[in-house]
Amino acid sequence: MNRNELQEVVTPAQSILVSTRPGEQSAGAPGSSGLSIDIVVNRQRRQLDVDPRASLLDLVRDHLHLMGTKKGCDHGQCGACTVHLDGRRVVSCLMLALQADGREVTTIEGLAGPNGSLHVMQQAFIDHDALQCGYCTPGQIMSAVACVREGHANSVAGIREYMSGNLCRCGAYVGIVAAIQDAAPRMQGAEP
């Protein structure tokens, strides 16, 4: 399915969405007070009730059970939770799930081909040992794919600057830069 088809599937929220239940103190599980959103995740349209406080990250992990996207800091600082929103990389921990209503999300699970074949960038991370514990890796890969698509992966300096929002506590940076350098030209050939 291409982007244009998706635009038709998704109805942008035309009406004002209002919850009138402020002031609850309980930190209930996501979904408890139920504001409804309509969202496309990894090419699948979903209608969900979410707690207004839930982040897009909570939605992806706790509601949709897509565990690839990781929670590192929960404050926008580490990049472990990076996903694509309408094709742009964002930190899903700093976005209200409500703000993703009517939009298209791609997580690490949505990167592989329909037959399960790894994305060029995923294979490059394996080939270049671009990970140790792997916790930061889904975020690194989502960021790396965006970095190439943005046109920021044409030099080592560009890669380092535009990957700086993804921290790796294991220090696999050298391998990460090598993987992106390797994958970038092949991605540019393989993608529209």
Add this chain to the structure above:
Amino acid sequence: MRSFAYARPLTVMAAVQALADASPHARIIAGGTTLYDLMKLNIEAPQALVDVSRLGELTTFDTSGTRELVFGAMARMSDIAADRTLQTDYPALAESLWLAASPQVRNMATVGGNLLQRTRCAYFRGGAPYPCNKRQPGSGCAAIGGLDRSHAILGTSTSCVAVYPGDWAVALAAFDAQLDTVSPRGERTIPIDELHREPGETPHLETILKPDELIVRIRVPVTVAGRASTYHKIRDRASYAFALASAAVALRVDGDTVREARIALGGVATRPWRARDAERALMGGALTEGSARAAGELAFTAARTGQYNRFKVELGARTIAEALMIAKGRAKTS
């Protein structure tokens, strides 16, 4: 986190209405990268959010005007940073955006919300047991006499030494930008220089905006000094950090003679800080390494330092001097 009511207006008119209905307990949320972050820390606890991130009419910007540049408040940092005209004609503005935060945050954060980001002071963000007059008025300031390495040396008070952390507002201050706002009481225009307050006795009051007042656009008067400009940002690491010291500088030179100098500072002050004494000192003279250095030092004559941030006087002066020479180089090539 406390739960909240949520409204997502799709037009500015509907947003003003939503703010009028929910006031005084509603907060505006745009990209959410400051507000939602602080809600998670229980530092902000709004009863209602008015989500303005989809006000389509405010997401556009225009850098081709002959009188002013216009930025819709909901335009994303990354989109403006990528604008070619801005990169060549106003490098200081473009640099202040792409040297800030991370690529992901820049895709989310709006240039309106950016102006109102709150301090990164660890005592403010950290909460109990540390007192903080910004977080809890009257409780005291743990940074004064505490770990104050990243704190302000200009515009401080005995109540607060927290740094204004943003970059974009500093660059806008150098160019005398103006903000257009709308609220249930009508519209007004605010010079960027008047937006932020020094802490004084009331550090919790950071700007002159009313809670129900929406910034709709930012306007920058066109100036040839834009081409000979830079945002020079000095950080603890090469990328992805807040400024320890920064200088937005723009110049108009005639041969070697300075006809116009604009200097604003970040990372060292409690608000975006215009260094007018330093600007005046440069006017009409030749810009050399020596005069640049002297202007840099002049900007910090009123500095009040704490235990661990004395280095910012020297660092700040050098940052200004370097920025002036970078801007001068751009004046030659343009």
